[in-house]
Amino acid sequence: MSRAGRATLPRRAAIGRLVLRRLAMAVPVLLVVACGVFLLGAASPFDPIHQYYGVEVFSAGEEQLEQTRDRLGIDDPVHVQFGQWVGGLVTGDLGTSRVYHQPVADVLAERLPWTLLLAGTGLVVAALLALVLGIVTAWRQGGWLDRTVTAIGQGMEGLPSFVLAFAAILVFSVLLGWLPVAGVTDGNAEAGAGQVAQHLVLPALVLGVSQSPWLVLHLRQSMLTSLADDHVIGARARGLPEPLVVTGHALPTALLPFLNVLGTRVPELVTGAVLVETVFSWPGVAAAMVDAGLAVDYPLLAVLALAATVAVLLGSLLADIATALADPRVRADG
Structure with a gap:
């Protein structure tokens, strides 16, 4: 192997450590962002049931509204909803959007x-x-x-x-x-x-x-x-x-x-x-972000917030990697 090839090996290893370190740091950041979304949603003055039904909420009976609240878990404590959402996220289930009445994964795919x-x-x-x-x-x-x-x-x-x-x-x-x-x-x-x-x-x-x-x-x-x-x-x-x-x-x-x-x-x-x-x-x-905010649609709001956070973290990481690759004087493990 040439001297230049041997010199690039430590450089690549340093960049690999940089990527791993950023990925490890991203996990708590994403958890904090998701938790913040749920806490802000709990303080929202909007009633999710109105956005879920739209104008049909005025013709729906009280019993029907209560059944929907129970089924969607709207009245559950915020920590319970957050725990259920995290549990589903671990298993690959992003949840169901309350405002679009379809899986969050389908909303994102569209x-x-x-x-x-x-x-x-x-x-x-x-x-x-x-x-x-x-x-x-x-x-x-x-x-x-x-x-x-x-x-x-x-x-x-x-x-x-x-x-x-x-x-x-x-x-x-x-x-x-x-x-x-x-x-x-x-x-x-x-x-x-x-x-x-x-x-x-x-x-x-x-x-x-x-x-x-x-x-x-x-x-x-x-x-x-x-x-x-x-x-x-x-x-x-x-x-x-x-x-x-x-x-x-x-x-x-x-x-x-x-x-x-x-x-x-x-x-x-x-x-x-x-x-x-x-x-x-x-x-x-x-539009999905606006609708999810009005409906306090926790599953969709949290996923959209996480997607925006990932974009920010990824942009910063790619910029650091490009700088490290372009200039050997820049420390990749700094």
């Missing part, structure tokens, strides 16, 4: 892929915008594009994603008529790839653009720092072409902190996806 599609596409859009604008503005520091992008980015940092969504609908759907407003298909049309792609453009762009200001400004600053490093100055002194100096010498160094920032933006991405889904009537988990 809605989670749509959320992953939107969030994944939005993340790609945000990353591409950050790479292009961050590199160009740092390369041409002080130019009109740099001043414009920096001003817009700083102004958009505090702009909620739903405001951007309404503005995009007004411009691209209402005034120009280029893109559909909501849903994943036109009316009762079949959800084919073309229909889905057409309806995905606007919400994905809104989500990506809403997440890009932090990424653009951070990568710009990292590029400015990297462009002043000795190895970049040396590359310019050797007469290398400027595009090669920027992309081949400055960019790799600037990407390391950018990867960490990209991982820390996952919580904002989850929140932004929920708001964008609501505005564009995207059939993801956003």
